[in-house]
Amino acid sequence: MDADLRTRFVEGMSRVAAAVTVVTTDGDAGRYGVTVSSMTSVSADTSKPSLLISVHHLSPACEAIRQNRRFCANVLSGNQSFVSDLFSGRLKHLNEDRFGAIAWHGGATGAPIIDNAVVSLDCELKTALLWGTHFIFIGEVEQIDLSAQRSPLVYANRGYRRAIPIAPDDHQPQRPENQLHIGFFITLGPQLVPTLVADFTRERPDVDIRLLEADHDDLVEQMRAGRIEAAITFGPVEEADLDVELISPPAPHVLVGTMHPLAARSSLRLADLAELPMIMLDYPSVRTATAALFKRNRLQPLVRLQSPSFAMVRGLVAQDLGYSIVPQPPQSRTGPDGKEILAIPLEEDFPEGAVVAIAQPADRRSQLAGDFLAKCRAAFGHVRQDKKIPVRPGPAG
Template sequence: MSYTLKQLRYFVAAAEAGSVTGAGQRLHVSQPSISAAIAQLEERFGVALFIRHHAQGLSLTAAGRRLLTEAKALLDHAEDLRQRAIGLGKDLAGDLHVGCFQTFAPLVLPQVLREFAVAFPDITIHLHENHVQGVLDTLRGGQSELALTYDLALGEGIDFSPLTEVPLYAFIAEDHPLAKEDRVSLRALVDYPMVLLSLPQSRDYFLSILYSQRLQPRIAYETPSFEMMRGLVANSDCFSIMHSRPASELSLDGRRLAYRPLAESLRPTQLGLARLAGSRPTRKAAAFIDFCSTHFAKRAQ
C-alpha cells in the first residue's frame, strides 16, 4: 500500500481549498495532477475521500476527514526531517498553527508571541481564536497542532498539559454595593442581575457554577462579546463571573470596573496546552510547549 508525500500534499490542498481548481492554483500544478493524486490515494486506501459536487467543488467524507488530520501531521514531521537533512537541525523554522480561547487570547498571547518571536525568529505562529468548542474542533480537524485553552469539556482524544491555575473573579462596577468587599460570594452576587457570556460551552459552564451552589441567577443580558459584557457590567448594577481578568479596570467606554475573587471554594481551573492524544508534536510545537511552560512558571514566581 504505497503512497507519496506529494499525493498527500495534493490531497491536503484540495481539502483545504474545497476544489481541485483551488488546489492547483495554490500549488501551481495542473488540475489533472491533483485529480490523479486523489484518485490514486482512494484506490490504494480503498475508500472515497471526497464527495464530488458538480460545479460546486469537493467536500470530505468521514474517511477523508480522518485522513486529513493524519496527513497534515505526517507532512509536518516530513518537513522536520527535511530541515534536519539539509543541516538545519539546530534551527527551527516554518509555520505553527495554534488555537486559543478567544476571551483570554488578547490577555495572554501578545506577550507570549513577542517573547517567542525573539527566541525563535524563524517560526511563524498562525492564531486560530475561537470559543472553547471551536478551539477543540480546530485541533481535531487538523487546522491547529496546539491549543491554549482551559481544562473544560475537553472530551476524549485530547491530551492536556496544565500551565497555570486561573481563579474565578466577579466583575462588578466600581460603584457597585459589593465593590467595597475584598471577596464576594456568589450568594450575595445573585441578589443582582447577571450579564452572561453566551459562548458555546462557556454559557453552560458559568451557569453550572451557580447551580452547583443551589443558586438561580436572574439573567439581564447575554452576549458573546467579552468587551460588551464588561461594558454592560460597568454601566449597571449587574455582575458577571470570568476567569479572564484584564489588567485594565476600564471598559471600552471609559467606565471603571472592579474585579473581586469569589469567597467560595470552587474546583481550580487550569489554563494549559491541548493537543491530539497520541500525536507526536513537531519540533516547532515542542519548542512552543517548552517556551510556554517556562513563561508561565516565571509569571507564577
Template sequence: MEADLRSRFLEGMSRVAAAVTVVTTDGDGGRFGVTVSSMTSVSADTRRPSLLISVHHLSPACEAIKKNRRFCANVLSDNQSFVSDLFSGRLKHLNEDRFGAIAWHSGATGAPIIDDAIVSLDCELKTGLLWGTHFIFIGEVEQMELSAQRSPLVYANRGYRRAIPIAPEDKKPRASENQLRAGFFITLGPELVPALIADFAIQEPSIDLRLLEADHDDLVEQMRAGSIDTAITFGSVDDPELKVELLSPPDPHVLVAADRPLAGKSALRLADLADQPMILLDHPSVRRANTALFQRHGLTPAIRLQSPTFAMVRGMVAQGLGYSIVPQKPQTMTSLDGRLIVAVPLEEEFPEGAIIAVSPRREHPGALTNAFLAKVRTAFGTTLTDPFQRRG
C-alpha cells in the same frame, strides 16, 4: 411508547447537529415567533420552492401560523444565540415584547424577517399535518433574503455550536519540520500571543507558527480534526484522545463599574447577583459555563446584554449597564474609554474557569509542540497580563 426507547431517541437526536431557525408569523392570528430545530427543504422544483417546519401544537405560534396562513423561517447566524434564547422562552423577562428586543422588518407575506439571519425564507402556508405533539407545516417561498452573514448557529449535544471547516482553508502541504499550529481561546490571544511568539522565535528562529483564535468548542473540534497541534483555553475536555494540562486554577471575579454599590464589597456570592443585569461574553462555552455555575446553586442569571468581544463587555460593565463574571482576576481595570472597573472575588467555586493546555495524546509528541508548551508554562508562571488571567 416504551420509556427507554423514548429517552434513547431523545439522546440520539440531541447528537444530530441542526441549524437554529426562528419561525415568525404575523396577521389576523397575531405576531408570534418560535425557535425550532426542525426546518428543511422539501423541493426546489414545485411551483415555488417549498420547505417544511415542525412546531409544537401548544405553541402560540402554531395556532397563529394556521390562522395567518404564512410564516418566515429565519436561519440564525452564529452570533444570534440571544435571538434563539429569546424565542425559545429562556429570557422570560422579555416574553412580553420579544420583537421589541431585536431588529426586524416585514417580508412579502407580512411575516417578520429577522435582520442579519443568514437566510430568511418568507412562505405562504400550503398544508399542515398534526403528527404526535407537533404540527408539520409545508410552505412555498414567496421571498428570500440573504444577509452578509454566512456562518449558521448550530445546535448539537444540547448546546450552541458554530460551523467550522474540518480541514485548514489553505491547501498548501504542511512543512512538518518547522510548522506549529496553535489555538487560543478568543480572549487569551491578544495579551499572551505577541510576547510568547517573540520569545519563542528567539528559541526557534525558523518556526512557522499558525494561529487560531476561537471559542473553546471550536478549538477542541479543530484539534480532533487534526487542524491544530495544541490549544490554550478555559474549562475542561473529556476526550481520551486528548491530553489536558492545568496551567492556572480558577480565580473567578465579578466585574462591576467602580461607582456601583457592588464595587464596595470584599466578596460576592451568586445570590447577590441573581437579580442584577448580567453582561455576557457571547460564546457557547462561556454561556454554558455561566449557566452551569448558576444552576448548581438553583439560580438563573438575568442576562441583559451580550457581545462576542471582551472589550465590548468590559465597556458596557464600565458604563454601569451590568456585571460580568470572569474566570481569572483581570490586570487592566479600565475600559477602552478610560472608565474604572472593579473586580470583586466570587465566593463560589467555578471549575469551568481553569486555564488548560490541550494537545493530542500521542506516544511521541512533536518536538515543537513540547517546546512551545514549555514556553507557555513559563509564561503562565511569570509574565501573563491577559484580562482573563492572574499573575503567577
C-alpha cells in the same frame, strides 16, 4: 406513553445537531416569530421549492401562521444566538417588542426576513397537519434571501455550536516544518498572544505562526481535524485522545463597576450575586460552566445581558449594568471607554476556571508546538510537566 421511552427519546434528540431557525409570520393575525430546530427541505423539483417546519400548537406563532397562511424560515448565522434567545422567550424583558430589538425587512409574502441570516426562505403555507403536540407546516418558497454570512448557528447537546471546516485530505501537501498552528480560548487570546508571539518570534524569527481564537469545543474539534497542534483554554477537561496539562489553577473573580452595590466588598459569595443582574459572555462553554457553578451551590443566575464580545461585557459592567464572573483575574481593569472595573475574588470553588493546555499526543506534536507550550507555561508562572486532569468537561470564559 412509556415515560422512560419518552425521556430517552428527548435525550437522544437533544444530541442531534440542527441549524437554528426563527420562523416569522405577519398578516391579519399579527406579527410573530418563534425559534425552532425542526426545519427541512421537502423538494426542490416541484412547481416551487418546498420546505417543512414544526411548531408547538400552543405557540402564539403557530395559530398566526395558520391564519396568515405565510411564514419565513430564517436560518440564523453563527453570531445570531441573541436572535435565537430572543424568539425562544429566554429574554423575557424583550418579549413585548421582539422585532424592535433586531433588524429585519418584509419579504414577498409580507413575513419578516431577519437581516444577516444565512438564508431566509419566504413561503406561502400549503399544508398544516397537527401531529401530537406540534403542527407540521409545509410551505412553497416565494423568495430566497442569501446573506454574506455562510456559517450557520447550530444547536446540539442543549447548547449552541458552530460549524467547523472538514479536515484536510491526507493527500494534500504536508504543512511546512516552520509553520505553527495554535489556538486560544476567545478571551485568553488578547491577554496572552501578543507577548507570547513577540517573545517566540524573537527566538525563532523563521517560524510562521497561525493563530485561532475560538470557543473550547471548536478548539477541540479543530485539533482533532488536524488544523491546530495545541491550544490554551479553560478546564477541567477530559479528552482521552488528547494531552491535557494544567497551566494555572482557577482564580475566579467577580467584575463590577465602581458604583455597584457590592463594590466595597473584599470577597463575594454566589449567594450575594444570585438576585442581582448578570452580564454573560455569550459562548456555549461559558454558559455551561456558569450553570454548573450556580447549580452546585443550589442557585440560579439572573442573566440580564449577553454578548459574544468580552470587551462589550467589560463595557456593560463598567456602566454598572450588572456583574460578570471570570475564571482568572483580568489583565484589563477598565472598560473600553476607560471607566474603572473592580475585580473581587469569588469564594466558591470554580474548577471550570483552570487554564489548561490541550495538545496532540506527543507522537503527533511538532517540536515547535512543544516549545510554544513551554512559553505559555512560563507566561502563567506555573509549570507542571506531564500532569493529566481526568475530570469532567466544562470550560469557562
